[in-house]
Amino acid sequence: MSEIFLLLQDPTAWIALITLIVMEVVLGIDNLIFISILTNKLPPESREKARRIGIGLALVMRLALLGTVAWIVQLTEPVFEVFGHGYSWKDLILLAGGLFLVWKATKEIHHNVDPLDHEEDFIASSATNTFASAIGQILLLDLVFSIDSIITAVGMTPHLPIMVIAVVVAVTVMLLAATPLANFIERNPTIVMLALGFLLMIGTTLIAEGMGFHVPKGYIYAAMAFSALVDALNMLARRKRERDRAQKHSAH
Incomplete structure (x- = not known):
């Protein structure tokens, strides 16, 4: 408790907190777009519940990851080299997440462009787009973004309470914005294609980051x-x- 009181009196701690909250909220946009597109394929009565459970479990996972900050920082250490470039566990996670996003976005774009294929996918949606699979995919992608954002947060502040508060505030904003954003995307079909283009670009960026090419x-x-x-x-x-x-x- 004494550490928290000291942080409350430190102006630099407040600046770090505000900066981290803004960063987490901005990074959360990627997650929200993916969650909106994914949950909109579920039956209407299950969509909001899936968003709440997915984002709630994502919060639990992020807080758990914050408890292993020392281990997560070590994920940046190279574990093997290919053509002179060292790859760390963080790089491999970003590569896997990027490939998943590119595959998912490409698949959804194909289904939106091809009406016949889209109709077949809709008929099979009860089997492929289950409630559990939607939650699993939300958590899988959030794991990728969480590790990246936590490593960035560690570079900005060494104080764990600041990181915890920033994560809780950012996830709360995501929880409040998830349903309005999903409803807006559903009401405007052109937004769906734009959002899928965003996901494709974000996935490509993650692949580039995983291969050592930094994209601002x-x-x-x-x-x-x-x-x-x-x-x-x-x-x-x-x-x-x-x-x-x-x-x-x-x-x-």
């Missing part, structure tokens, strides 16, 4: 923000055209 996150989120802005303008233009057509029909 600012570029990724700037590209995502610009694409979202363009799509928002297209949505406004489309709604205006629909209103104009409705006014013309009413006039006749």
